[in-house]
Amino acid sequence: MLDNFMPTGVEYFRVLPEIILTLVGVLIMFLEAVLPENAKTILSKVAGVGLLGALAAAFYTDPGMAFQGMLVVDNFATFFRVLVIGIGFLTVFASSEYLRREGQTGGEYYMLILFSIVGQCVMATANELIMIFIGLEISSIASYVLAGYLRDDARNNESALKYFLLGSFATAFLLYGVAWIYGASGSTNLTTIRGELVNGNVPEVMAATAAALILVGLAFKVSAAPFHGWAPDVYQGAPAPVSAFLSVGPKAAAFAVLLRVFVGGFGPMADRWAPMLWVISLATMTVGNFAAILQSNIKRMLAYSSIAHAGYVLVAVTAHSSTGSAAAMFYLAAYAFTNLGAFAVVAYFSRKGERYVKIADFEGLAERQPAMAAMMTIFLLSLIGVPLTGGFFGKFYIFKAALEVNLVWLTVLGLLNSAVAAYYYLRILVVMYMKEPGESMQDLPPAGAAMKVAVYGSALGTLVLGIFPSWVLDFATKANLR
C-alpha cells in the first residue's frame, strides 16, 4: 500500500525546477550567514544561476503526472513555469542595484524571490485544489515579506501589512470554496471534479457556491474589481523591483490557476460563471483605467494600469475557449516583459529612498538618459497597445478570442477602454519627451550593468513578442486545457 505513494525518480525529475529553486534558496540563506560582508554581491549571481538552472529544467522537462496526479506537467504548466522563472530572472537583475542603493545585502531578498517562484511553479503545475492552495501560500507568504522588505521604511510596512491581511482573507475564501466543492464532489482533484460535473453528480447550487468562493479568492490574487483595492497601496508602498515582481509573477501564476480551475475543472459549468466573469472583466478594465488617469504617482498609476490589464486577461478567460486560454497566456507573457521593464525603469529612476516616483519627476528624461527614455517608450507603447509590441499582439489575440465566441460588446468596450488608457500612458511620454529637465534630473546617475540587462532584456522581449509572436503563441496554443 505504501509503495503506491512512493514517487518514482521521473516524478522527482518533473519537479526539478522547484527542487533547484528551493535548494538554491537555502544555499543563499546559508551563504548570507557565512560570507564576509564584501563578498555578498555574489548572492544575486547565485540566484541568477539558480534561476537559469531552473529555467533549463522547466524547458527540458518530461511531461506527465507526478505524485498521484496532484501535479501535472503539461505544456500549460511548462509555459507558466518558464514564464515565472523568467520573470524571477529579470527581477533579480532589476533588484541588485536597487538593494545596494538602499544599503541592503539582499540575501534574504533573493531567497524570498526564489521561494515565491517555487510557489508559483507549484501553482502552475497543480492539478489539485489543495496543491493550488499550498502553492498559493508559498508564493504569497514570500511576497508578503518582500513587500515589506525595507523594514525601516513606513511605506513598506504599510504595504506588507495590507497585503498580508487582505491576502489571507482572500485565501480563506478560496479555501472555503475548496471545502464546498470537496464536500459536493468528494474530490479536490480537478480532473475528477470535471468528470463529476460532466456526469451531473454534483448539486449545481453547491458547485456554483464553490465556484463563486474560489473566484473571489482568485479575483483578489489577480486584482480584479471589486477585489482590487489592495493593489495600488501595495504596489506603491513596496520597493519598486518588488512591485515589478508582484505585478507580473504572482499574477501570472494566479491566472494559471484561474484558467486551470475554471476553464479546466469548472469548465462544464462555464455558462454559469462566464457571465459573472464578463461583468468582472469589464469592471476591472474600467475601474483600472479611469482610476489610473487620476494618479500622480507613477507606481500607483502602474498599479491601476496593472488592474486594467488584468481586466483584459479576464476577457480571454471569459471566452473560455482554447484560443482564449492561449490569448491569456500570451498576454501574460507580453505583459510580464512590459511591466517588469516599466517598473525597472522606475526603480532605476527613483533614487535612494524612492524620492522621485511622481510622474512629474520624469520631466526631461529623454534629454538626460535618452536610452532609458526610449526603453520606457517601448514599454508604454506596449501598454497602450501600439503594433509591433507584445502588448498589441496580446490585446489583438485576446479580442480575437472574445469575438470568436461572440462577446461583441465586451470587445467593443474593452477596446474603447484601451483608448482611454492611452491617455495616461501618453502623459508619461509627454513629461519624458516634451518637458525641460527639472530638479529631479540633477543627480541622475547612468544605469548600472545589471539594470541595463533587466531593462534592455525586457524591451527586447516586448519587441520580439510583438514582431514574431508565433514563437510564444505556438507554445501557448499547444497548451490546450481541454
Next chain:
Amino acid sequence: MALLDAVIFLPLLGFVALLFVPKDNPQASRMGALVISLLVFLVSLGLLGPYWYQYPTGLTTETNVPWISYPPIRYHVGVDGLSLWLVLLSTLLTPIAVLVSWKYIQNRVKEFYAFLILLEFGLVGVFVAYDLFLFYVFWEVSLVPMYFLIGIWGHDRRIYATVKFFLYTFAGSVLMLAAIIFLYNRTGTFDYLALRDMVQSGALTFEPRAELLLFLAFFGAFAIKVPLFPLHTWLPDAHVEAPTAGSVMLASVMLKMGTYGLVRFCLPLFPEAAHQCAGWIAALAICGIVYGALVAMVQPNMKKLVAYSSVSHLGFVVLGIFSFTQQGLDGAVYQMLNHGVSTGALFMLVGYLYERRHSLEIAAYGGVATPAPNLAAVFLIVTLASIGLPMLNNFVGEYLVLQGASQAHFSWAVAAATGVILSACYMLWLYQRTFFGRASEAVSHHMHDLTPREWAAILPLLVLMVWMGSFSQTFMPSISVQNAAILEQSKVRTAGQAAGLRRVGNLPERRFATGAQLAKLPHTEVAGAR
C-alpha cells in the same frame, strides 16, 4: 518584388542608422536624413516602371510572404494605380520636409529627423499593405512619430494638440481593429484581396445590420483621419501646433490615409452599407466643405486658416468618393494628390514666413511682396492652385468631383460648388492681407527673399502643380482604370443579380437599377457580363 520592399524598409533602416548619429553633430543628422529620403524617393520612382505608357489594373508589384504563422498574417504588400501615386507623394514630400526643417529645427535635431524618417516608413506602409492586419500595424505605427513631431517641436499648445491628435485617431482605430478581427473570424483570412474576392463572388455576405456596423467601424477610423466634419476638431489644433515639417506631412500625406482607406476598404468590402450611408456621408462632406471654408475665412491665424481649408478640400474628396461615379472617384483620388501638393506647399510657405517674422498672425504681416517678391510670386501660384484656377492642379480634381456629384445628385454639386467660391475668398483675402499694402518696419526688416534651400524645397511642388493641372493625362489613366475596377466592386449586388448588375453598371441609371429594371434588360446583355 524587392523594389517595393526597399521603399518600405529603407526608411526603417534609415531610422535605425540615424539613431546612431552622434547627438552633437546635427548637420550629420540633416544630411543623413536628406540622403536617405532622396534615396527612397529615387527607388520609389522605379515603381512607375509598369505604368510607362500603359495602364494596368490590379497589382503591378507585389510581395506576399508569411509573417506570423497563426493566425495567418502575411506580409502582403503591393502597388496598384491607386497606391502608386500616394506612395510617390509620401516619398517626395519626405525629402522636402527634411529641407524645410533645415534651419527651423535647431533643438534635438537628431531625434527630429529620426522620427521624420520613421514616419515615412509608416506612411508608405499604409498605402501598400494588402493584409488587413499589416495595414492596421502601419496605420498605428505612423501615429507614433507624428505624436512626437508635434509634441516635441511644436508651438506653445503642442502637448494638448498632440495628445488630442493621438487619442482621436487611436480611439477611432480600435473599432476598426474589432472589425478586422470580426472579418478574420468569419473568413479565416486577413488578406484584403481574398476578402474582396469573397465579397465579390458572394461567398462572404453579411446580414445588413452587421455589414452596416462593420462599415461604420472602418468608416469611423477613416473619417476621423480625413477628417470629416464633425470629427475634424483635432486637425486645426494639430496643424497649428505642429512644426512646419509636421504640418506638411500631416496635411499632405497623413490625411490621405483616411481617404485612401475609404476608397480601398470601405467601398469594395461593404458596398451595400456604403451605398446606404452615401447620402448621409455626402451631407457631412458638404457641411465640411462649406463649414471649413467659412471658418477658414475668419481665422486670424494663417496656419489655422490653411488647416480649415484642408477640412474643406477633404470634404470634396469624400463627396467624390461617395458619389459612386467614375468622374467623382477619379476627381477624389486626383484631389488627394492635389491637396497633398498644394496644401503641403501652403504649409511650407507659411513656415517660411514664420521663420522670418516668428508669427502666425495674419495681422503681423502686410506688404511682404515688397521685400520678398519671389516669395510673394511663389505664394501667389500656390494660392491660385489651391483655389482651383484652371491649368493648375486643384481645378482638375474639383471639376471632376463636382461633375461626379452632379451625376449623383445635382443639388450636391450646387452646394459643394459654394466651397470653391469661398476658397477663392479666403485664400485671396489672406494673400492680400499678407503680401499687399505697405510693409511695416518689422516686416521689411525681417523679410528676406527665398534662399536656394527654400527654392529647392518648393520648386518640385510648383512644377507638379502646373504639370498636374495641365497634363493630367500623365497621372489620370492609371488612377482611372483602378477606380473603374473599384467602382465595379462597389456595386450593390444581391444574390443572383450579381452578374446582371455588372452589366447594368455601364448604363447611366446604374445606381438605381433594381430587380425589376434588370428583368427588362435584353437577355444577351446580361449574359455578356464577364
